[in-house]
Amino acid sequence: MKIAIIGSNSFLAQSIRKHVSNHKLIGFARKSEWPFDYPSHGVESLNINLLLDFDLIIYCAGAGIQPNHSESEKTIEALNFEQPKQLINHLQRANFKGQLITFGSYFEIGNTDQKKPFTETELIASYNSLPNIYCKSKKKLTKHISEQLSKSSFNHLHLILTNIYGVGENESRLFPYLARSFKAGQEVSLTSGEQVRQFTHVDDVAKFILSSKSRSLNGILNFTNPESTSVRSVIETFAKLMDYPKEKLKFDTANRKDTSMEFLALNTSKLKHITPDFEFVTLEVGLTEYI
Template sequence: MKISIMGTNGFLSTAIAKYANREHWILDMYGLDIPVRHGYDNFYKVNLMDTEMDCSGLMDSDIIIYAIGAGIQANLQEDFNLIYNLNVTAPVTICNKLKELDYKGIFVTFGSVFEMGETKEERFFTEEDVLTSLCPTSNDYTVSKRMLSKFVASYKHGFKHWHFYIPTIYGAGENPKRLIPYVINAIRNGEELHFTAGEQTRQYVHVNDVPRLLAMAFEKNLPSGLYNIEGKETLTVKKIVTLIHQAMGKRVPEGCFGSVQRADVGMKYLALNGKKLKNAIGFEATVRITDTIDLY
């Protein structure tokens, strides 16, 4: 099998590429920088902010994965033009070019549970719930992801297109400022911890479960469509912090909750219902947070 991944050295793209290496798939990489943490067969330097991508070299790929994005890390304060170009304009343009070239393989894009916005409901949301949500949102990342999902759900094409809504992805190699590595590193280094009140609920899927899903979807001929990837665990921030402390033989320090503010606290409950994908190919996430602490 041959796969092409757009986006080099990203957290998700690296995990998919490493899986491809283990499976001995032919792997072409497209992006700004040469891949540094995995092998590949060909690398093509591409800057989607400057030029439209020549898609003719993708035609013999069984799967093309668009893993380029911007805006997910609020602390990076990325320009809104970058966010909309990489999250909407570029993938839409590639979809249309693949259609023009009569591509016959599979194109993969990713949405986000954050597209639900500031919902007041506390339940696992279906694909339709996420696609049609009108809940308020205050960031360009969520708006751009909603725009891409609406396009994917509506446009006509002759190739297969999987669009996966994903919850919070975690695992060794993720940004150290994100919750799980932040807690683990602070405990190891004896540093003070500071959190919001910790009442917001998030669903978590380990990054290695995603390439396993892609392999299952290919093997079982998953039809085109929008699919939720339901994470293994759905927990409050406070519960996650507590579990990590317990697993590392520590007690949660008093006064660490409620000492900071974050923009996403208005999104009280974000979790995906994965029944559609489970019924289609039998996929279930397998990795728990406490299983991965030693890998960080």
Template sequence: MKISILGSNGFLSTAIAKYANQENWSLDVYGLDKPVGHTCDNFYKVNLMDAALDCSGLMDSDIVIYAIGAGIQANLKESIDLVYNLNVTVPVSICNKLKELGYKGRFVTFGSVFEMGETFEEKYFTEDDILASTCSAPNDYTISKRMLSRFVSSYKHDFIHWHFYIPTIYGAEENPQRLIPYVINTIRKGEELHFTSGDQIRQYVHVSEIPRMLALAFKKNLSSGLYNIQGSETAMVKEIVTELHRVMGKDVSDSCFGSVQRADTGMKYLALDGKKLRDAIGFEASVKIIDVIKTY
């Protein structure tokens, strides 16, 4: 099997590339920098902010994966132009170009549970719930991801297009400012932790589950559509923090909660219902946070 990944060293693209290496798939990578930590058959240096992608080289790929994005990490302070270009304009352009060229394989894009917006409703949201949400969007990342999802749900094409909504993904190589590595590293340093109230509920999926799901989708010949990847755990942020302290033999201080503000605190409950994908290919996430803490 041959796959092409757009995005060379991102958290998700790296996990998919490593899985491809493990499975001995042929792999082409497109990005700003050469892959680090994984290998590929061909690397193509591209800057999608400067020029449109020449999609002719993608035509013989069984799967083309768009794993480029911007805006998810607020601390990076990426420009609005970057967010909308990489999250909307570029993937839409690639969709249209693949259609024009007569691509016959599978194209993969990713949505986010954050597209649900600021909701207090406590339920596992379906694909239709997220696609139709009019809840207030707290940032440009959320808005841009909604725009892509609504395009994907509407445009006509002959190739297979899988658009996967993902919950919070985690793993040892994630940004150190994200919740799990932040807690672990701060405890190790003996420093003071700072959080919001911690009462937001989030769903978590280990990054290794994504390439495993893609391989299963290919094997089962999954139809085009929008699909939720349901994580194996749904928990309050405060519960995750407390469990990490317990595993590391420390007591969590209540004073660390409520000391900072974040844009996503208005999104009180974000969890995906994965029944559609589970019924289609039998996928269920299995990795638990406690199982992989030592990998950090």
């Protein structure tokens, strides 16, 4: 199988590349043999005739999810919505016969009083307020894909992801930050940690994408470890694993507050029906990688 990854330097793409075996893979990125150079060039600069020769195209490019990011709203909108939309249109016009995989996020749910996991249909149909351009751009892509799927001539799998984590993620994210602080024995200033989230190991996403089961899939699919837990509980579990004194966890002392999207979770009934035997890495096991 021939695989193309657009945005091949991303965290998720690195995991996919690690798990590829017996397949030919080409990565398109800002710094690679096959350039995907944005903002000076976008997907319109990619050789569509070259892409048509691949069995699987994975769009991993994106922006705006990392804390303290420096990307402009224009760049976030382009990479998360405009560029994949253009790619979909290009492939449709060129009569692509392989499979395209793109990604959404459960942050598209936005602010809601409903403390329940959302199905794919409920996420698409939701009109909750969205707090930032990242959530809005991801929502626009998922909406567009839901409207175009019936017209598509190729298999298009759009995975809705939750918080993905694993060694190699951006060092400014929560788990790498905690690991550094715990190892140094430093007190950690934290928000209240009351937000409820789901966490999925990045390798689980990569393994599913590369599995034979996913090859024939077409549509929008929630993909996550279904366990929901408060951020505070996760932090306390991590501290215990690293023998870090609980009293050094200073909750509700950080400059920012947990005021947005208090409860986010995806319903995985559809996923369980498709792959009943898929085993997710448990959060406790995944966290041990940082130790």
